[in-house]
Amino acid sequence: MIMAMEITMDNFEQEVLNSDIPVLIDFWATWCMPCKMLAPVIEELAEEANGAYKVGKIDVDKSPRLAAQFGVMNIPTVMVFKNGKAVDRSVGVVPKSNLEAMLK
Numbered sequence: 001m002i003m004a005m006e007i008t009m010d011n012f013e014q015e016v017l018n019s020d021i022p023v024l025i026d027f028w029a030t031w032c033m034p035c036k037m038l039a040p041v042i043e044e045l046a047e048e049a050n051g052a053y054k055v056g057k058i059d060v061d062k063s064p065r066l067a068a069q070f071g072v073m074n075i076p077t078v079m080v081f082k083n084g085k086a087v088d089r090s091v092g093v094v095p096k097s098n099l100e101a102m103l104k
Contacts, residue, residue, distance in 0.1 A: 002046050002047050002049070003043060003046055004026065004042050004043060004045075004046040004055040004056055004057045005046075005054070005055070005056045005057070006056070006057055006058075006059070007025060007056035007057065007058045007063070007066075008058075008062065008063050008066075009063055009065060009066060012058075012063075012066060015054065015056060016054075016056065016081050016084075017081070017084040018084065019054060019081070019084075021051070021052065021053050021054060022052075022053040022054070022080055022081065022082045022103055023053065023054045023055075023056060023080070023081045023082075024042075024045060024053060024054070024055045024056070024078060024079075024080050024099065024102070024103060025055075025056045025057070025058055025078065025079045025080075025081065026038065026039075026042045026055070026056070026057045026058070026076055026077075026078050027058050027060050027066075027067055027070075027072045027075050027076060027077040027078070027079070028057055028058070028059060028060065028075055028076050029059060029060050029061050029075055030059070030061070032075050032076065034075070034076055034092060034093045035075055035076045037093050038076045038078075038093050038094075041095075041096045041099065042055060042057065042078075042099075044096065045096070045099060045100070045103075052103075053103050060072060060075055070086060074091050074092070076091070076092065076093065077089060077090070077091050078090045078091075078094070078099060078102070080102045080103055088102040090102060
């Protein structure tokens, strides 16, 4: 089973900004109930990526600077990065189809 990778300050540049494929990032926290509701969808997307895109998770409590850098005020916030730039964002629990559309 392929899982979403943990993204931190240490690997953010390498895994997200320097990625040559789109990267879907889930900003979340362990205490966040809506984040727990969205988690299976995020993992499903990671499982289905097949090299077309990457899926990562940023724990806002462990990496508050990354959350602040991208103006994440509410979680879950899902962002898609392409060519090192944030190109789309979704806040709250959304259907999988919405996230898939962001990756297209």
